[in-house]
Amino acid sequence: MGVMAVSLAKPLKDLLLASNLGLNKNHPLAGWNILTILYHDGSNREPITLDYLTQRYNAEYLDSDNDEQPISDNVLKAVLTVLSDQAKLIEAASRKIRARTQNGAYHVRTSYVYRITSSGIEYVKMMQRVLDAESTITANTNRIQEYCDLVVKLSKADISTRDTALFNDFQNMVSAYDDVMNGMHKLDDDLNELANDIAFNHGGAAAKHLQSMVYDKAIPAFNMMLTQGPRIKAMAYGDSFADHVARSQQGSDDLDTASAVQDKAKLLTRFNRTKDYVNRQLAKLALSVDPSTSAIDSSLDSLYLVFQTILEAVQVLSQEYEHVRSQAVDVKALTAQIDQLLTRYQTLTVYTNLPRHLPADRDTEDPEDLLDASTMGPVTYTPTVTTREVATAADNPKIAEDHYQDTAEQAALAEFQQLVMQTADHGVVDADLNFETTAARDEVLRLYAATGYSSYASFAPFGRPVRQVTALTDTGPIALHCQNETFKAILPSGFTIDFV
Structure with a gap:
């Protein structure tokens, strides 16, 4: 998909x-x-x-x-x-x-x-703020709680627009949401990196600690945000909430100069702009809590998408923790083997510089066995002599003569101009015509069909666009005959044609 x-x-x-x-x-x-x-x-x-x-x-x-x-x-x-x-x-x-x-x-x-x-x-x-983002973007549950409290506060019916409190609360909610989602994305990336690192380094204790942190803090915090989904959608799809927020921005404590001088045109422009802004923000928040596939794919901050990646990281952590728990090491036996090895470490031979080898190029029983590398010897290559051919002017192909024969289309065009065209742009078909080329006869037949159209974009005999085709109702039937054919094509009437 x-x-x-x-x-x-x-x-x-x-x-x-x-x-x-x-x-x-x-x-x-x-x-x-x-x-x-x-x-x-x-x-x-x-x-x-x-x-x-x-x-x-x-x-x-x-x-x-x-x-x-x-x-x-x-x-x-x-x-x-x-x-x-x-x-x-x-x-x-x-x-x-x-x-x-x-x-x-x-x-x-x-x-x-x-x-x-x-x-x-x-x-x-x-x-x-972009430069300071590595220090300022964090994931903490207090900010999530603040976001949820503001959503609950704004979803109540008894909101006042007398002052700017409603607008300020909405701004704080959007700011808290952005901070939370930035922190969640950072947590998502950090978890993926740590989970991969722990999986390769086998850190059982760290995996257990991270798993506990995600289950005890991150997932409950996500659930808190998901529970606010119905309230967010009610505000987003409601008819009056955006109006209330835009009206609150121009409340009694607003310091905008347009409010002081009562510039109604500027106030109205500001109201509509703020209303559009509120609607866009609410649509973004509603899309982030929408569980549909299309919403998850098109949302920049889908809670479900981030939550899914965190769950996948938790699964990796769980597998690693279980893997570490399932392993058991006999420390006494391992110590005995190390002691035995240390008693004869001076007699061990370690090659510091192995010669070049390519086992696939040698005729050996097992080309995958690299233990015989020291005795196999290097690969030898035999150079081959190649001759470079240089092209000269004598190798160029002969240039064809610039001579073009009259094609059948050119002959048909000439006959069409002779029998139909009266001027360079005007042609008339008002009497029986005898053709030598079928292409010219067929173009006349097609042009008669244009008398039933008001748009002539599809008609262009011999590549020339048509401006107008008019039927001549007083000519009677017109016969079109082509040599070497025993039949005639009969048109109901004649017509005139004007080219662009």
């Missing part, structure tokens, strides 16, 4: 395609440096225009380690276009600004002013 691929949303695809943040080979860090400038200098009173970015970039952010040259306005414009239009990490707005002239005076002009978006801020922060 094939495995479905995890789908890639278009906004995420656009961001990944623009992940080089500028797509400029001469300035590979330009996008990142622009985000840094906008994030760091965004609180300045001076508007951040293209001129400001160019001067600031060339003065402070050139990559001296790679001998980066100063960036030009045109190149920076292309980088800013990728950041704004494709990656959606910055925004550009036309605004009136006060610009200082060379003589020190100010004048008002209209210019594009750039600012970093919330997505851009998260991108800058996220990169540092």
Whole structure:
């Protein structure tokens, strides 16, 4: 059975395609440096225009380690276009600004002013979290309990949208879920690695300890998350929960400037965007607890998929633990054998440098027996003489003459043009016709069939597209005869044809 691929949303695809943040080979860090400038200098009173970015970039952010040259306005414009239009990490707005002239005076002009978006801020922060992930991603039962408590809290009917508490709780639940799943994936990978290592190194005590940890902590924690599946699905498939969360974001304690000035258009855009975000997150959570095969194959964080791999690791640990328990070593007998060996270790002969041998090339009774390697001798090879043949111009084939005979299709085309075509683009069939080629006669028959169509895409006599075919109802039946044939083809009427 094939495995479905995890789908890639278009906004995420656009961001990944623009992940080089500028797509400029001469300035590979330009996008990142622009985000840094906008994030760091965004609180300045001076508007951040293209001129400001160019001067600031060339003065402070050139990559001296790679001998980066100063960036030009045109190149920076292309980088800013990728950041704004494709990656959606910055925004550009036309605004009136006060610009200082060379003589020190100010004048008002209209210019594009750039600012970093919330997505851009998260991108800058996220990169540092990626570097620290090895230390920050852990699997612990307290975080799982926090996630379950938040799911229970949000699933209650008496949720209030007066303030941002509901939105904050939803954000904390999503954050806890992401932390839990990251930790579970890490636990999954670590268990597979440890189980394989223990299976080869025969660590019975470690296998028992890991098995106990998985059974006593990991599996109960998974069961806790699975029990929240009905609540997650109720929120995901409900009609009002996403509306409540989006409305809560704009509660009484919201510090967004749009709420202060009552910018209804911006508030509505923010509401719809938040609602879509909530629906996407709930769909992701609902897919992770869906036990169907299609959901397991298409979900990035399917609980059942991770749980299955952990169970397989537990099975390996159990087999190894049982294998170690089933083995018994007679320590006294082993000690006696070692003592006996040590009494004559000086008489043992160990070859430090065995000669080359290939037992499969020798005529021996048992080619798999390598104990005779010291007496077999090396393999000898006999070189063979080969003659290299060099091709010359005399070996080239003769070039055929460029002479083409008129084919039957060319003859049919010529006859069609003679009997049917009146101009280069217009042809008429309004009287009986006698043909010498069957190909020309057959094309006329097919063209009459086009009188019953309004689209002529399928009709192209001799490869030429047709624009229109019109029947002539006053001509009466038209006979088409081809030489050397005793029958005639009768058309109900004549027709005209116009070519493109």
